[in-house]
Amino acid sequence: MTKKVLMKGNEAIAEAAVRGGCRFFFGYPITPQTEIPEYLSWRLFEVGGDFVQAESEVAAINMVYGAGGAGGRAMTSSSSPGISLKQEGISYMAMAEIPAVVVNMVRAGPGLGGIQPAQSDYSQAVKGGGHGDYKLLVYAPATIQEAVNLMYIAWDKAEQYRIPVFILGDGMMGQLMEPIELPPMKQPNDPEKFDWATTGSHYGEGRRIINSLYLKSEECLQQNYRLQAKYREIEKNEVICETIDCDDAEIVLTAYGSVGRICKSALPILRQKGIKVGLIRPTTLFPFATKVFEEVANKPNVKRFLTVELSAGQYNEDVRLAVNGKKPIDLLSRMGGEVMSAEDIVEKVMEVIK
Amino acid sequence: MESKIICAGFGGQGILSLGKFMVYAGMEQNLEVTWLPSYGPEMRGGTANCSVVLSDKPVASPLITKPNILIVMNTPSLDKFESKVEKGGLILVNSDLIERKISRDDVTVKYISANTIALELGSARSANIVMFGAYVKYGGVVSKDTALDALMHQFEGKKGADSIKKAFEAGYNL
Amino acid sequence: MPKWTKPKMLTDATLSFCPGCSHGIATKLVAEVLDELGLQSKTVEVASVGCSVFSYNFFNCDSQQAAHGRAPAVATGIKRVHPDKIVFTYQGDGDLASIGLAEIVHAGLRGENITVIFINNAIYGMTGGQMAPTTLIGQKTSTSPFGRDPKKQGNPIKMCELLATQTGPAYIERVMVSDYANILKTKKAIKKAFEYQIAGKGFTMIEILAACPTNWGMNPPDAMQFIKNDMAANYPLGVYKDIGGDK
Numbered sequence A: 001m002t003k004k005v006l007m008k009g010n011e012a013i014a015e016a017a018v019r020g021g022c023r024f025f026f027g028y029p030i031t032p033q034t035e036i037p038e039y040l041s042w043r044l045f046e047v048g049g050d051f052v053q054a055e056s057e058v059a060a061i062n063m064v065y066g067a068g069g070a071g072g073r074a075m076t077s078s079s080s081p082g083i084s085l086k087q088e089g090i091s092y093m094a095m096a097e098i099p100a101v102v103v104n105m106v107r108a109g110p111g112l113g114g115i116q117p118a119q120s121d122y123s124q125a126v127k128g129g130g131h132g133d134y135k136l137l138v139y140a141p142a143t144i145q146e147a148v149n150l151m152y153i154a155w156d157k158a159e160q161y162r163i164p165v166f167i168l169g170d171g172m173m174g175q176l177m178e179p180i181e182l183p184p185m186k187q188p189n190d191p192e193k194f195d196w197a198t199t200g201s202h203y204g205e206g207r208r209i210i211n212s213l214y215l216k217s218e219e220c221l222q223q224n225y226r227l228q229a230k231y232r233e234i235e236k237n238e239v240i241c242e243t244i245d246c247d248d249a250e251i252v253l254t255a256y257g258s259v260g261r262i263c264k265s266a267l268p269i270l271r272q273k274g275i276k277v278g279l280i281r282p283t284t285l286f287p288f289a290t291k292v293f294e295e296v297a298n299k300p301n302v303k304r305f306l307t308v309e310l311s312a313g314q315y316n317e318d319v320r321l322a323v324n325g326k327k328p329i330d331l332l333s334r335m336g337g338e339v340m341s342a343e344d345i346v347e348k349v350m351e352v353i354k
Numbered sequence B: 001m002e003s004k005i006i007c008a009g010f011g012g013q014g015i016l017s018l019g020k021f022m023v024y025a026g027m028e029q030n031l032e033v034t035w036l037p038s039y040g041p042e043m044r045g046g047t048a049n050c051s052v053v054l055s056d057k058p059v060a061s062p063l064i065t066k067p068n069i070l071i072v073m074n075t076p077s078l079d080k081f082e083s084k085v086e087k088g089g090l091i092l093v094n095s096d097l098i099e100r101k102i103s104r105d106d107v108t109v110k111y112i113s114a115n116t117i118a119l120e121l122g123s124a125r126s127a128n129i130v131m132f133g134a135y136v137k138y139g140g141v142v143s144k145d146t147a148l149d150a151l152m153h154q155f156e157g158k159k160g161a162d163s164i165k166k167a168f169e170a171g172y173n174l
Numbered sequence C: 001m002p003k004w005t006k007p008k009m010l011t012d013a014t015l016s017f018c019p020g021c022s023h024g025i026a027t028k029l030v031a032e033v034l035d036e037l038g039l040q041s042k043t044v045e046v047a048s049v050g051c052s053v054f055s056y057n058f059f060n061c062d063s064q065q066a067a068h069g070r071a072p073a074v075a076t077g078i079k080r081v082h083p084d085k086i087v088f089t090y091q092g093d094g095d096l097a098s099i100g101l102a103e104i105v106h107a108g109l110r111g112e113n114i115t116v117i118f119i120n121n122a123i124y125g126m127t128g129g130q131m132a133p134t135t136l137i138g139q140k141t142s143t144s145p146f147g148r149d150p151k152k153q154g155n156p157i158k159m160c161e162l163l164a165t166q167t168g169p170a171y172i173e174r175v176m177v178s179d180y181a182n183i184l185k186t187k188k189a190i191k192k193a194f195e196y197q198i199a200g201k202g203f204t205m206i207e208i209l210a211a212c213p214t215n216w217g218m219n220p221p222d223a224m225q226f227i228k229n230d231m232a233a234n235y236p237l238g239v240y241k242d243i244g245g246d247k
Helices: A009-019 A035-046 A057-069 A080-096 A122-126 A144-161 A171-175 A217-237 A257-272 A290-298 A314-323 A342-352 B015-028 B075-084 B114-120 B124-138 B144-154 B161-172 C023-036 C051-058 C071-081 C093-099 C101-109 C159-164 C180-198 C220-234
Strands: A005-008 A024-027 A050-053 A074-078 A100-106 A137-139 A164-170 A177-180 A241-244 A251-254 A277-282 A284-286 A304-309 A329-333 B002-010 B032-037 B047-055 B069-072 B090-094 B108-112 C043-047 C062-065 C086-092 C115-120 C169-176 C203-209 C238-242
Touching (some): A005 B015, A009 A035, A009 A100, A009 A144, A009 A164, A009 A171, A024 A057, A024 C071, A035 A050, A050 C071, A057 A074, A057 A080, A057 A100, A057 C062, A057 C071, A057 C101, A080 A217, A100 A171, A122 A164, A122 A284, A122 A314, A137 A144, A144 A177, A164 A171, A164 A257, A177 B015, A257 A277, A277 A290, A304 A314, A304 A342, A314 A329, B002 B015, B015 B032, B047 B075, B069 B124, B075 B090, B090 B124, B108 B124, B114 B124, B144 B161, C023 C051, C023 C086, C043 C051, C043 C071, C051 C062, C051 C086, C071 C101, C086 C180, C093 C101, C093 C115, C101 C159, C115 C180, C159 C169, C159 C238
Parallel strands (some): A024 A050, A024 A074, A074 A100, A100 A164, A137 A164, A304 A329, B002 B069, B069 B090, B090 B108, C043 C062, C043 C086, C086 C115, C169 C203
Antiparallel strands (some): A177 B032, A241 A277, B002 B047, B032 B047, C169 C238
């Protein structure tokens, strides 16, 4: 077994990026994710990469556009207000099909909000975020180890589908320390290997164009069809979702990210009280684990659901779509940077099953 | 077994390090651990606290609302967390900076003159090490040798490693 | 006079510009320079937003289309991945001097080893003749119908002057494409900028005073005179920065 190392979430994410082949970082400081650029500002130079502290989040995401489009493994990270600024660039990247990774360590909003953990960027991350019909491959890790594992495969997926991959964390995960196993170093692909990358090596017939402009509506339509077909493919192949004790559960909790973890703490407490409780914890938010919800909702033992989230019900909207009226759903929501405890969840369960 | 600890005091007292010593000791003993600091404006000279979980199973929530061990280094921290400690829990109080007594009778309390002891050993800044020693003795789920090993590992090759060890022993032998 | 042949770095696509527009000249000059420096299979162009938006159709090399104003950021990303390749942006005044001001200034401050071809025609062409950051005082546009009034619409921005005061840029020159002699000077400036990039000297920008007869409401000969008499009077030609042999 590899020796475990104790690392802060943000730093572990940064190190896992490097090991996953990331060689280029472009970003701008914002709490609570600043340890990611701080770490990469020295680490990337050890592996022959490059780091730019950009003049703004807007510039940073466009540097990622350039680097990703040129075949480099590039990323940016930020927190909610900064991610809003990047949305234009992310929309362009989706249309131009540029592989890259964007990390959002979510803080409370709207506006400047606060710097404490939140999940209120759910819709922005999962429904597109910028203009146009597009999706990102959205991972929501619950532990630092899971974040590390996802960062490690993020560029593989991004390149496989030519899509920006989005890591949806939160302020708590960024600051948390826990022991992790780091995967071995993976070398990035040679940009010349890709048949789309603008490496500068092409001229005339073989030249490549990275572009999001399709002025002719028929061509724009076809490109949109292409994107949608890709998203259907991702829905088919990439769902990751954990279920616990749903086979005999009468009430099923559902939550993602750090909250999924807190729900896990509530499970043994509730079982001890004789409550038959289960959990659905999706790791991918797009693609959404619709089938898992359908199957669990169809179980006769399952009487109801309780959605737990650090937002006003954004995640619950997708839960309701997936459960599709088959069972009642209650919501436990916290906002503003307040985080519910396992005890709060237990209390809410006791209240709704009365 | 799950030990949920909150360490609290003001910035500069080595509160976050105290939590990390516990985590390193726990790792040495093959326990699952998490360390979660308060962050934000609080970090800049105000109060500081961290939540530490040591467990023989994977830690579900790193967030602690009801600690079974509270280590407080100043009065505002005691005021904030005293009522939250679980019944039957343990509170270690730095009696040099906290004049009042604990008002509850359903918890174990140890009053420790951490600053005085540290000062007597010639290292005013190791009050947190004294508290760590006391923690290992009274609330620890890790053995003394393991804890001391993990601690000294953090100070390997650094000046004053001797006084760190003395401070730990003093806290442990109270 | 030698017979003109199409540069290899120009595609066969028909230029989409209006009659008398200077974009065609500028595009051709850049392509000729790339040919002469042997930069086929070594170059990435970054197209911007505005009438320059289709430049990826014209330059016969790898190309990325950037969001409005962000071409220098996109070029930065490309150059960091491929420092041995030649990267240039082709931007208009609205793109570079208005929405993209932060990106151009900071690319300059970083001494980013890219070349910027900056077409200044004092108007938004693609959207149909609105006021640009470089629109002259008194100049009428569809959004300054009474003539640009500094009290209401602010003053024109002088990009060469602005960037030349900073440390970072290696070579900054303003030229115009109003007549044969000046077109030759423009080509010389463009070539020098790319040579600097090849030598790794850092950020280079050539500002080209250009005509937009359609949106200026002029015939092409008058537009050429407007460049000479009005544009050049407000935007003096010359080398604003040249670090020469220093790196």
